[in-house]
Amino acid sequence: MAAATRKPANGRAPKRAAEVAVAEIANTPIYGMFRGITITLPGRLPATFTLDLAEVQGKQNDLGPAYRLLVSILGEGQWSELRDKVAADDTGDGEAEGFAGVLGELIASVVGAYNMEPGESQASETS
Numbered sequence: 140m141a142a143a144t145r146k147p148a149n150g151r152a153p154k155r156a157a158e159v160a161v162a163e164i165a166n167t168p169i170y171g172m173f174r175g176i177t178i179t180l181p182g183r184l185p186a187t188f189t190l191d192l193a194e195v196q197g198k199q200n201d202l203g204p205a206y207r208l209l210v211s212i213l214g215e216g217q218w219s220e221l222r223d224k225v226a227a228d229d230t231g232d233g234e235a236e237g238f239a240g241v242l243g244e245l246i247a248s249v250v251g252a253y254n255m256e257p258g259e260s261q262a263s264e265t266s
Contacts, residue, residue, distance in 0.1 A: 168180060205242045
């Protein structure tokens with residue numbers, strides 16, 4: 140199979156990777172989804188993103204780093220909208236949805252929009 144048509148080792152569509160690369164260079168917004176809501180993200184992640192994500196993963200019992208990371212990417216307005224969505228999804232059964240699950244889901248939505256997975260470097264496949 141020719142290199143231009145070979146499927147990447149990580150199984151991701153080359154088109155999505157190219158879209159993310161173009162958005163990063165042009166610093167145009169990238170869009171993701173969280174529970175049916177489109178989230179608008181910066182074309183370029185802050186230089187501290189990887190370190191902030193490592194802090195979140197290292198301090199799983201402390202919500203402060205996760206909050207700072209997500210609000211720095213989403214902004215207060217989107218954070219409030221997503222918080223309202225989580226509240227609206229509440230089943231009313233008296234059981235609060237686990238904060239780790241909700242934060243993990245939101246972080247996965249953010250890094251997924253950049254064609255990454257938690258714990259993965261933002262570097263391209265060829266670097």
